[in-house]
Amino acid sequence: MNLILNVLWIVLGGAWMAVGWLIAALIMAISIVGIPWARSAVVMAGYSLLPFGMRAADRTEITGPDIGTGAFGTLGNILWLVLAGWWLALGHLVSAVLNAVTIIGLPFAWAHLKLAGFALWPVGRTLVPR
Known part of the structure; x- marks a missing residue:
């Protein structure tokens, strides 16, 4: 079932948002300071x-506290939000609205x-299998 959902996802907006994330990674990698965010x-x-x-989980639940889950993680999140997070979130919100127009697109x-x-x-979150 995950395979079918992932194929439909790619067609219904996933590919465009993946390209957006890759553009953000490229911009971050060009500025040497942004290399941790680029990865x-x-x-x-x-x-x-x-x-x-897959699902996103707090890293403290999976591996315990580290440098990205404390004060440095909060600072990293603030920098990310200002530099790239808001426009990536906006892209996902626009895609969500476009998908919500149909019943099939609700998931x-x-x-x-x-x-x-x-x-x-x-920052401070990781991906884990469901």
């Missing part, structure tokens, strides 16, 4: 391309809304 954005591009079967709209929340505050 995360590439991971998120993969999640944005194939979200069904995809919900997935876009979850990804929009992740796009706003990603």
Whole structure:
């Protein structure tokens, strides 16, 4: 079932948002300071391309506290929000609205809304299988 949902997802907006995440990764990688966020954005591009079967979880629940889950993580999230998070979240919100127009698109709209929340505050979170 995840395979069918992921294929439909790619057609109904997942590919465009994955490209958006890759553009954000490229912009972050060009600025040397943004390299840690660039790697995360590439991971998120993969999640944005194939979200069904995976979920986002707090890293403290999975591996325990680390440098990205404390004060530095909050600072990283604020920087991410200002530089790239808001427009990626906006892209997911627009995709959610477009998918919510049809009944078939409702599960995809919900997935876009979850990804929009992740796009706003990603530092200190990780992806795990369902």
